Amino acid sequence: MNIFCFIEDSSWVPVFEHFYKLLSGTELSGLTLSKEIAMEVAKYFDKTYLLNSTYSPRIIMDAFKYILSQAKPQIALFPSTNKGRAAAGIYMGLTGLPLYTDVYSVDVEGNKFLVNRLVYGGTASATISVESDFALAVLKGSYKEKPQSRFGEIVPLDIEPDYTVQFKAREVSGNDPSSADIVVVAGRGIKKREDMKLIEELAGLTGGAWSVTRPLAADYRWADQWIGISGLTVSPKVYIAFGVSGQPHHLMGARGAKYIIAVNTDREAPIFEESDLGIVGDLYKVLPRLIDKLKEKV
Amino acid sequence: MYLEFSEDEELFREAVREFSKRYIEPIWVEVDEKGRLPMDLIKRMGEQGLFAIPVSDEFGGVGGSLTMAAIATEEIAYHDPAVAIAVYALLQNGWPMALDQFGSDELKSMILPEVASGDAFFGIASTEAHGGSDVAGIKTFAEKVDGGWRVNGEKVYISGVREVLELPTGGGWFLVSKTGSRDYGHRNISAFALVPRWKGDVKDGFEPTVFEEIGRGGLSTGGFKLNNFVVDEKFLIGEEGKGFYYVMQGFNIARILVSAACIGSGRWALDQAKEWLTTRKLFQGRKLSSFQGINFKFAELYTELEAARLFTYRAARLADKIYIERKPGYKPQDLNVPVAMAKLKAPETAIRIYEEVLKWFGAYGYTKESNVYRGWLGTFSYVIGAEGGQNIMRIIIARDVLGKENIRS
Amino acid sequence: MKILVPIKLSYDINQMKYDERTGEPILDAVPMIMGDMDRCAIEAALRLKESLGGTVEFLSIGSRDTHNKMMMDAYAMGCDKGYLIEVDNYKELNAYSVAYLISKFAEKYGPYDIIILGNTSQDTHSSIVPPAVSSLLSYSSAFGIDKINVEDGEYVFEATYEDGIYVFKLRPPMVISVTTEANTPRIPTLKDILRAKRMKYDILKPSDLDVELELARVNISSIKRFATPRRGEMIEVDSDEDVEKAVDRIVELLKEAEII
Ligand SMILES: Cc1cc2nc3c(=O)[nH]c(=O)nc-3n(C[C@H](O)[C@H](O)[C@H](O)COP(=O)(O)OP(=O)(O)OC[C@H]3O[C@@H](n4cnc5c(N)ncnc54)[C@H](O)[C@@H]3O)c2cc1C
Ligand SMILES: Cc1cc2nc3c(=O)[nH]c(=O)nc-3n(C[C@H](O)[C@H](O)[C@H](O)COP(=O)(O)OP(=O)(O)OC[C@H]3O[C@@H](n4cnc5c(N)ncnc54)[C@H](O)[C@@H]3O)c2cc1C
Numbered sequence: 001m002n003i004f005c006f007i008e009d010s011s012w013v014p015v016f017e018h019f020y021k022l023l024s025g026t027e028l029s030g031l032t033l034s035k036e037i038a039m040e041v042a043k044y045f046d047k048t049y050l051l052n053s054t055y056s057p058r059i060i061m062d063a064f065k066y067i068l069s070q071a072k073p074q075i076a077l078f079p080s081t082n083k084g085r086a087a088a089g090i091y092m093g094l095t096g097l098p099l100y101t102d103v104y105s106v107d108v109e110g111n112k113f114l115v116n117r118l119v120y121g122g123t124a125s126a127t128i129s130v131e132s133d134f135a136l137a138v139l140k141g142s143y144k145e146k147p148q149s150r151f152g153e154i155v156p157l158d159i160e161p162d163y164t165v166q167f168k169a170r171e172v173s174g175n176d177p178s179s180a181d182i183v184v185v186a187g188r189g190i191k192k193r194e195d196m197k198l199i200e201e202l203a204g205l206t207g208g209a210w211s212v213t214r215p216l217a218a219d220y221r222w223a224d225q226w227i228g229i230s231g232l233t234v235s236p237k238v239y240i241a242f243g244v245s246g247q248p249h250h251l252m253g254a255r256g257a258k259y260i261i262a263v264n265t266d267r268e269a270p271i272f273e274e275s276d277l278g279i280v281g282d283l284y285k286v287l288p289r290l291i292d293k294l295k296e297k298v
Numbered sequence: 299m300y301l302e303f304s305e306d307e308e309l310f311r312e313a314v315r316e317f318s319k320r321y322i323e324p325i326w327v328e329v330d331e332k333g334r335l336p337m338d339l340i341k342r343m344g345e346q347g348l349f350a351i352p353v354s355d356e357f358g359g360v361g362g363s364l365t366m367a368a369i370a371t372e373e374i375a376y377h378d379p380a381v382a383i384a385v386y387a388l389l390q391n392g393w394p395m396a397l398d399q400f401g402s403d404e405l406k407s408m409i410l411p412e413v414a415s416g417d418a419f420f421g422i423a424s425t426e427a428h429g430g431s432d433v434a435g436i437k438t439f440a441e442k443v444d445g446g447w448r449v450n451g452e453k454v455y456i457s458g459v460r461e462v463l464e465l466p467t468g469g470g471w472f473l474v475s476k477t478g479s480r481d482y483g484h485r486n487i488s489a490f491a492l493v494p495r496w497k498g499d500v501k502d503g504f505e506p507t508v509f510e511e512i513g514r515g516g517l518s519t520g521g522f523k524l525n526n527f528v529v530d531e532k533f534l535i536g537e538e539g540k541g542f543y544y545v546m547q548g549f550n551i552a553r554i555l556v557s558a559a560c561i562g563s564g565r566w567a568l569d570q571a572k573e574w575l576t577t578r579k580l581f582q583g584r585k586l587s588s589f590q591g592i593n594f595k596f597a598e599l600y601t602e603l604e605a606a607r608l609f610t611y612r613a614a615r616l617a618d619k620i621y622i623e624r625k626p627g628y629k630p631q632d633l634n635v636p637v638a639m640a641k642l643k644a645p646e647t648a649i650r651i652y653e654e655v656l657k658w659f660g661a662y663g664y665t666k667e668s669n670v671y672r673g674w675l676g677t678f679s680y681v682i683g684a685e686g687g688q689n690i691m692r693i694i695i696a697r698d699v700l701g702k703e704n705i706r707s
Numbered sequence: 708m709k710i711l712v713p714i715k716l717s718y719d720i721n722q723m724k725y726d727e728r729t730g731e732p733i734l735d736a737v738p739m740i741m742g743d744m745d746r747c748a749i750e751a752a753l754r755l756k757e758s759l760g761g762t763v764e765f766l767s768i769g770s771r772d773t774h775n776k777m778m779m780d781a782y783a784m785g786c787d788k789g790y791l792i793e794v795d796n797y798k799e800l801n802a803y804s805v806a807y808l809i810s811k812f813a814e815k816y817g818p819y820d821i822i823i824l825g826n827t828s829q830d831t832h833s834s835i836v837p838p839a840v841s842s843l844l845s846y847s848s849a850f851g852i853d854k855i856n857v858e859d860g861e862y863v864f865e866a867t868y869e870d871g872i873y874v875f876k877l878r879p880p881m882v883i884s885v886t887t888e889a890n891t892p893r894i895p896t897l898k899d900i901l902r903a904k905r906m907k908y909d910i911l912k913p914s915d916l917d918v919e920l921e922l923a924r925v926n927i928s929s930i931k932r933f934a935t936p937r938r939g940e941m942i943e944v945d946s947d948e949d950v951e952k953a954v955d956r957i958v959e960l961l962k963e964a965e966i967i
Contacts, residue, residue, distance in 0.1 A: 009870075056875060057841060057848040064842075082834070082868040086850045089838025092803055093810075099802060101833040118933060120830055121720035124732055126930040137835075169871040178869070182966045206966050218888075229832055230886070232869065237964040240957070248720065255935060259964055261957060267943075268577045276937050277960055279953045281944025290954045297958075297967065305776045306904045309783065313894050320894075347896035360897050370897075 001132065002027035004073035006060075006087045007048075010040045011140070011179065012079050017044065018143040019136070022106045023075055023113065028150065031063055038154050046152040053161030060087045062159045064094055076135040080233065088137045100128060101137040104256075121229060122252030140178075141235050141256050170224070175209045177227065182208030182238040185227060185254070188215055189243010189264065189283055193222055198287050199242065205294045208236070213250050227253040242283040246271025263287070301611055307369060310362075314370045317346055318377035330380040330672050333515040337464065340386070344416020348374070349390035352551075352622060353398045358411025363622050364551065365614040367391040368558040375562025379673035382516025384562060385684075388555035389421045389457060393472050396548035397491065399621055400536040405491055412467045419469035421458040422552065422685075423492060423522075424545060430455065431687050433542060434484045438475040438524065447490070447529045449475055449503075452521065457684070459506050459520030468495030474545045477538055484542035489535040494527070503527030513675025547630050549686055550637045554617060556685045557610040557644035563673045564603050564648035570670060571596065571655045586658065595654055602647045609640035638694040645680035646688065652677065708761030708879070710752045711819040712786070713809050713840075714745040716769055716777050717829035730932040741777045744825025746784075747885050750892040751855060752823050753785050759857065761820070762787040768808055769797040771910065782903035783895035789908030790816070794920065802831075804920060806839035811916040813844060820879035821862075826851045826886045837884035846882045849875035853888040 003025040005016045020028055029047035032038045038050040049067060053059050064087075076095075078088035080102050092099040100117050104125075107114040115128045115136065177183045184203040186196060196210075203210040211234070217226040225231055228250040235256025242263050244250065251274060254260065262271040263279040263286050272278040279286055303311070321342060329335060343349060351367040353359025360366075371391070375384035394413050397420065398406055412418035426436050438451025453473075462469045470493035477488040494504035504527055508520035536544055575587035575596065587593050613636040619625045620633065652674035656663040663670050681688055696705050719740045724733045752763045765781045767774055770793060778789050792808055794800060800808075813819050822844075824837040834850065841848035854865035864875045864883060877883075895903070913920050942953045961967050 055873065057838060057850065061842055061845075082851050082866070085834040086838045089802075089806075089833075089835035089850075090842040092835060093806060093839035093842030096803060096807075099835055101831075101835060119930065120718065120723055120732065121832060123720060123723050123933060124725075124930055125933040137833075164876045166874040167871060168874075170869075182961070182964075206961065208966070238961060238966055248723075255933075259960060260937060261960060263953075266577070267579065272939075272941065274935065274937055276940065277956060278939070278941045279944055279957070280941065281949065281953060285950050286944065286953055286957075289950050290957055293954050293958060294967070305779060306900050309776060309780055309895070309900050309903075310897050313783075313896070313900065317894050346894065347898055351897060355898075361901065362897050366897055 001025050001074045002029070002071070003075045003077060004067070004071075005030040005077045006079070006084060006091075007032045007037060007041055008079045008081060008083055010037055013041050013044055013147050014143045014145055015079075015138060015140050016077050017145055017147040018141070019077055019106065019138055021145070022108070024108070025075075029071070029073070029152075031067065033059070042154050043149055043151055044147040046150050048152060048154045049157055050154050051157045051159055051161070053159075054165050054167045055083055056162040056165040057086055057090060059159070059162045061090050061094070063157055064091055066157055066159065068094060074132050078135065078137040080137040080139050085137055088135055091135055095135075097133055097135050098130065099135040099137070103136045103138045104141065106136075118252060118255075121248045122255065123248045139235075139256060140233055175203070177209040177211040177225075177232055177234050177236075180209035180234075181236050182206045182240065183227070183234050183236045183257075184208060184210045185212060185239065185241045185244055186210070186216060186222075187213040187241060187244030187250075190216070193220070195284075196222055198291065201291055202240075202287065202294075205291065208238075213244055229253060241271060242287055244271055245269050246274065301608055303369075307366065310366055311369050311373055314348070314373040315377075317348075318374055322374060322383055323377040326378040326380060326383065327669055327672070329378070329382060329516040330676070331515065333510075335382060335386060335461065335516045339383070340416045340461075340465070342416075343387065344414065347414075348387055349416060350394045350410060350414035351391050352395040352618075353410055353414065357398060357403075357406040358414040359394070359398065360414070363614075363618045364391075364395065364554060365611065365618055367395075368555055368610060368614045371555045371558040372562035372565075375559040376566045379563040379566040380514055380516070380676040381559050381563055381673070381679075382514040382676065384559040385457065385514060385679075386461075386517050388552065388559055390419070392552035392555050393420050393422050393548060395551055395621070396472060396544065397535065399547070400489070400544045401491065402532065402535075404532055405535070409469075409491060409493070413469065417465060418467040418496075419458045419461045419465055420491075421456065421469075421471045422545075422548065423453045423456050423471035423473045425453060425455045427452060427454045430683060431690050433474065433487070433545065435482055436474060436476060436487070437480070438473075439480055440475040440477050440488065440490065440529065442477070443528070446531045447477070447534070449473075449490075449492075449524045449527045449529055451475065452523045454521035455509070455519055455684075456521055457517055457519050459522065460508050460518035462495055463500065463506065467497055468493070470494055470496075472535070472545065472548060474541050477541075485539055487541040487545075488538045489541035489544045490529055491533045491535060492524075492527075492529065493533065494522070501527065511679075513672070514679055547633075550630070550633045551617060551621075552685045553637050553641040554610060554613045556680055557606065557613070557640040560644040560648040560677050560680055561603065561607050561610060563677050564606075564644075564651045567648070567651045567655045567670060567673055568596075568600060568603060571658055574659060592658065599647070599651050599654060602643075603651065606640065606644040606647045609636070609643050613637045613640045634694050635698045638691040641680075641686065642688060642691040642695070645677055648677040649674070649681055708755070708759055708820045709817070710755060710761060710763045711813060711817070711822045712745075712748050712752045712763060712765045712781075713822070713824055713836075714741055714749070714765055714767050714777065714781060715805075715825075715828045716740070716767065716774055717742045717831075720830050725932045730934070732930060732932070739773065740829065741780055742825055742827075742829030743887050744827055744829070744885065746825075746892040747887055747889050748823045748825045749781060749784050749786060750890045751885050752821070753893070754890065755821065755855075755857070764788045764790065764816075764819075766790045766792070766809065766812055768792045768794050768800065768805060770795050778908050779900070779903045779906075780895070782906045782908075783899040784893060785899070789906070791908055791910050792916070793910055793912055800920075802833055802835050803839065806836045806843060808913060808916065808918055809836070809840050810843035811918055813840075815916055818880060820881075822846070822882045824882070824884045826884040834884070837882055841882035844880075844882065846880045847877045848882040849877060850884045852883055852885045855885070855889060
């Protein structure tokens, strides 16, 4: 199977490597949009196409048209992110191949692949049987496989960059839930903005990052990003939630976590159904004590 | 009758629900607590077309049906279980509809567009201090003078007094008054559009007062004295001496909407209870809902609410046949018993639901935090008598079913 | 200006129901609605029409029986003309077939200056139909838009992605998709609904667009309520000792995960 990937950034390399193995890949190629990323990932790819331009759908479309005229990948992989999904959709339009998004695993059955994906807002999982020539947009699990060294070539594409698009990078606050090993998450159980300090303090003490549910970000403006289907998808080792009810829209962004811990006063909160450790109790009692305990340890 | 709604009715219910979620649900507690309807909400409800729904579009109404008005009232009350906002809306559908049915074109084109837009109020002024149930016994008297009438009397427990004084245009009421003779009886009653304030100051001879109520705090109830208040000729509704006949039909219309408000509020209370009963655990982890003493009662109340709902919409459909579609063979008096049954059933069911739900909530239900009591106090206004006391409903049913001659004492 | 808004009748996933025993969804019991983002797409189209003139047309794929109310809803919001491509087993269509039908429709009934879609449907959340439509038509495009501005014939779209904010400047013809941040959709009034009730929409068949749908089915072999195996350990906290116990367990788990 020759496999083509849209490499949004280098953090996706282990993810693609993981699926490459599952899908019995034989050749791995990818498209990147920056020289730095290309240099970094080329070690692990047989062929790395480089189009040095800010992302735009137009760029993606031109690049895919060119790449498809050169080679016919049997399988294409995309990140299940905003840009990844857009790229996947463009690819599907150009090739007419079946495309499945929100894929979290693939099983092999004879000469068929059983693709497992989340559907209905992440409340259900569907298994789809496919053979070859398809595309997947995959979720970022916490795959720790060390990618195989391949040291392929970098192929610069002769396509004019998109000068019309402007990009303003998110301010790097040092708080990056996407790459942290532990993410501390606040939900509406947190009553006041000042109390977010407790959440940040715990994140600091554990060397992790913090985040929130959508209402805290979109409605109260206590943060710029949130976790969930319309926000970030994270896959830390530990996801620990305080006062989060665990609606499907939110949990879809957290299911990649190895362990889920939840503190909630409501015994029936849906989050407990998907927790490794559930604490039925007041976060205002548990959180300060947890912070003290960790401070004692330091 | 099988209760079924058409696609446009369903769509309208969804639209009102979305409106109520956006603009009413977030403020209903504050409205009840502060005892004020925000004027911008009233304006917005007008723009959304929630007033004058069963009024012909020729006179600025929506051109809908009473069923649609009931749907709107039910949904608003679900999101404002203390019912002040729902009652405001129902009054602005019921009494404008009555004016549309019986008033002159001149009167309708003056008043109805302003009511529809939310700039003016038009309610009902019938009750007097010596006893509201007995309309034939009213004492307010309008004396014929040159070019109009001179009215003297006093009305009490009248909804909307403060709103008439504060709304941009003002407004008034469907007033019933004796004309010709002061004798007891209904043949000497006439109806007027009493408009003490219209795009300006309050007219002479109108002396208002506002009472403080225990529930549905947002909407004011007050009273007024008419002291040689002069009414122009054009404000007579329909024919002289037919006022009793008109106001009774107006009550029928309004009572259907009152029932819809009680159903909406009651449904909210049952939904609160459902959530509570299925999550609260006692006696070693048993859900409250697992006790038969509770779930039987829940099933009963649920059934009663559905019964009240059927009564209400059956009456609304019938009213539409009489007044909107004007189907041959349907007469206004056909409504008396179906409406009386709806008005008898809906408020009492709501109260029964609240009393049970408050108990299920335990001590929490008795705190102001739970807000359930607000719905209880709000809907209680309708078992007390707003738009007619419960015994009056019984009298209507008994009179029709047993025969007038057989119920005389 | 001619705008097309394709809308989808989706399962209301907030009301998903599952068979307790098998974990399979009971889809017949789940209400179907127009998705929130589709509603925002209609709103965005209507606002463009109100400021720049033109017409807003809408298109859905499905059956008359199930889609009639949603079609009425779109008219009630203020759309000018509706089309329904009748496909009885529309729930089985895969994303490519949907995009293909939309693009074929746009070729035959267009040209459209702007095609606006919701960024994701309410039930599948894939976000792949809009980009597929754009590449099938070779239109310029931007997806997941939160803000729309028009400056001298140039459309400025702002979108927030994982790494930051992108501003795209496009000229028609184009395909865009919007999020719920883009606007607050208007609520139709009863007058709008009563007017919409009288409006008819055109019904066509895939064959009218020269589309053969046989190839396009999703072969789902199973679908079940999602469950990652979790330990499900629970601690009820009532007393101060319970707090201690809970905190100790959290610390142990953090150690196990090599956080501390
Ligand atoms: C199209 C769409 C997309 C969405 N996308 C997202 C998304 O990407 N991400 C997202 O997060 N949401 C999203 N949502 C919203 C989502 O459906 C939920 O509304 C949201 O996740 C709920 O946030 P919450 O858990 O903070 O609040 P709530 O649901 O209000 O939960 C608060 C919880 O705190 C508990 N609590 C209260 N006090 C305490 C205390 N003292 N101690 C402990 N616990 C306490 C309560 O029991 C409750 O369970 C989306 C919704 C839609 C319609
Ligand atoms: C919140 C609120 C808002 C109101 N708004 C308005 C308004 O906008 N306009 C308006 O005109 N009025 C309004 N009213 C007044 C309402 O119409 C009257 O309360 C109602 O008609 C009953 O009149 P009453 O209060 O004078 O009681 P009464 O008529 O004195 O009756 C007292 C009790 O005796 C019962 N009773 C009376 N006659 C009989 C009988 N023959 N047999 C058996 N029992 C009988 C009644 O059912 C009642 O329980 C409002 C009332 C309330 C509570």
